[in-house]
Amino acid sequence: MVRLTLTHDLDQLHQDLVEMATRAETAIEESIQALNRQDAALARSVIAGDDVVDELERAIEHRCLNILARHQPLARDLRAVSAALKVITDLERISDGATDIGEIVLRLAGQAYIKPLVDIPRMAELATSMVRDSISAYIQKDQHLAMAVTLRDDEMDAAFERILMELTHMMREHPESVAQAVDFLFIAKYLERMGDHATNIAEWVIYLVTGVHPQDKELHEAAQQELPTGEQ
Amino acid sequence: MVRLTLTHDLDQLHQDLVEMATRAETAIEESIQALNRQDAALARSVIAGDDVVDELERAIEHRCLNILARHQPLARDLRAVSAALKVITDLERISDGATDIGEIVLRLAGQAYIKPLVDIPRMAELATSMVRDSISAYIQKDQHLAMAVTLRDDEMDAAFERILMELTHMMREHPESVAQAVDFLFIAKYLERMGDHATNIAEWVIYLVTGVHPQDKELHEAAQQELPTGEQ
Numbered sequence: 001m002v003r004l005t006l007t008h009d010l011d012q013l014h015q016d017l018v019e020m021a022t023r024a025e026t027a028i029e030e031s032i033q034a035l036n037r038q039d040a041a042l043a044r045s046v047i048a049g050d051d052v053v054d055e056l057e058r059a060i061e062h063r064c065l066n067i068l069a070r071h072q073p074l075a076r077d078l079r080a081v082s083a084a085l086k087v088i089t090d091l092e093r094i095s096d097g098a099t100d101i102g103e104i105v106l107r108l109a110g111q112a113y114i115k116p117l118v119d120i121p122r123m124a125e126l127a128t129s130m131v132r133d134s135i136s137a138y139i140q141k142d143q144h145l146a147m148a149v150t151l152r153d154d155e156m157d158a159a160f161e162r163i164l165m166e167l168t169h170m171m172r173e174h175p176e177s178v179a180q181a182v183d184f185l186f187i188a189k190y191l192e193r194m195g196d197h198a199t200n201i202a203e204w205v206i207y208l209v210t211g212v213h214p215q216d217k218e219l220h221e222a223a224q225q226e227l228p229t230g231e232q
Numbered sequence: 233m234v235r236l237t238l239t240h241d242l243d244q245l246h247q248d249l250v251e252m253a254t255r256a257e258t259a260i261e262e263s264i265q266a267l268n269r270q271d272a273a274l275a276r277s278v279i280a281g282d283d284v285v286d287e288l289e290r291a292i293e294h295r296c297l298n299i300l301a302r303h304q305p306l307a308r309d310l311r312a313v314s315a316a317l318k319v320i321t322d323l324e325r326i327s328d329g330a331t332d333i334g335e336i337v338l339r340l341a342g343q344a345y346i347k348p349l350v351d352i353p354r355m356a357e358l359a360t361s362m363v364r365d366s367i368s369a370y371i372q373k374d375q376h377l378a379m380a381v382t383l384r385d386d387e388m389d390a391a392f393e394r395i396l397m398e399l400t401h402m403m404r405e406h407p408e409s410v411a412q413a414v415d416f417l418f419i420a421k422y423l424e425r426m427g428d429h430a431t432n433i434a435e436w437v438i439y440l441v442t443g444v445h446p447q448d449k450e451l452h453e454a455a456q457q458e459l460p461t462g463e464q
Contacts, residue, residue: 058445068300069304069310078301082293089321171403171414172408175407182396185414185417189418213290
């Protein structure tokens with residue numbers, strides 16, 4: 001009976017997490033749509049939506065603490081709850097990033113863009129899909145899907161480096177483009193950070209499934225390699 | 233007896249938190265020292281130190297979950313543990329920011345700087361003191377000290393805006409300075425984010441002491457204001 005209730009509570013937790021993740025994904029998409037179309041109303045709606053995400057974070061956290069207190073879950077269930085507590089922090093930061101982009105859109109309102117947007121929308125698509133897959137991996141406890149998310153973060157970093165080079169070049173050649181290029185640079189940085197957050201989520205899924213956090217594993221392996229052969 | 237043990241466990245938790253916070257503060261200071269002196273060895277040591285902070289985060293989290301499972305704390309003790317779970321995420325991100333600065337220092341190695349560093353070291357001092365005070369406020373459950381931290385975040389934002397304007401101007405006038413100016417801009421952004429993280433910690437302290445998170449209070453007051461007068 002207790003077991004059944006724990007399952008029920010974990011299901012509820014999953015539903016809340018999916019809702020929060022969906023809102024974070026939508027925030028990314030809409031912030032970039034707002035940028036593309038110079039749509040100040042949409043940017044304002046993204047900024048306003050961040051409050052809902054913050055409230056969801058608080059509600060899910062409350063639910064997690066309740067589950068811990070009521071059921072004292074063990075092993076994988078305990079890891080599921082402790083991973084959820086971390087995942088919501090990353091989702092909240094992703095939504096913050098979309099808000100930061102929304103604020104830049106408002107600042108750029110009415111200005112002609114110095115260049116067509118190509119890599120930025122691609123980074124946003126990548127970020128959205130990484131968030132979606134990392135949360136699916138959490139719900140389905142799918143270690144391989146989580147691993148695939150962490151690998152896609154390299155694509156994200158490469159896209160950021162490309163934008164950085166392109167914008168740096170543009171600022172040097174066309175000093176009048178500096179102010180806007182700086183704004184685009186920050187947008188690219190916010191998107192790159194969203195990729196980092198999705199990667200964090202995916203790493204928590206790997207911990208949830210395997211009991212070992214990928215970064216602990218790296219540390220452990222590095223420590224092993226430093227040992228003299230006889231002590232391994 | 234159980235009460236005594238809970239107190240003991242919470243004391244241990246506080247010690248760990250102070251250690252983690254001290255490491256985060258040192259990381260900020262040393263990353264900016266490394267930048268000032270162009271000290272690649274120090275930058276590498278900041279980057280290496282981030283692993284220790286990550287391990288501490290995992291250890292404290294483990295301790296928190298243990299306290300929740302063993303003691304099922306209530307009211308303020310429960311809030312102290314749930315706040316600690318959030319605080320460590322912010323401390324870890326602060327250490328990440330110092331690592332990001334360390335990596336820029338390595339990239340800038342051997343280059344003459346385009347300008348003397350004035351506002352960046354000031355921002356770093358501000359960030360360090362905000363982290364120190366927010367953790368003191370947590371340990372001493374001092375709501376007023378926490379409030380003072382949140383107010384200092386405005387100074388941080390103002391310093392960032394000043395650097396942004398100065399560097400944007402410099403890039404326009406001296407296109408050869410662009411690459412380095414972009415690096416300084418990111419450093420300023422990382423420091424400004426550290427101020428945000430210290431502010432988050434301070435807000436969790438206010439929640440711990442009062443039972444109400446400042447952002448929930450704002451939401452609540454905004455909701456109240458939207459009600460027709462008769463329903464208040």
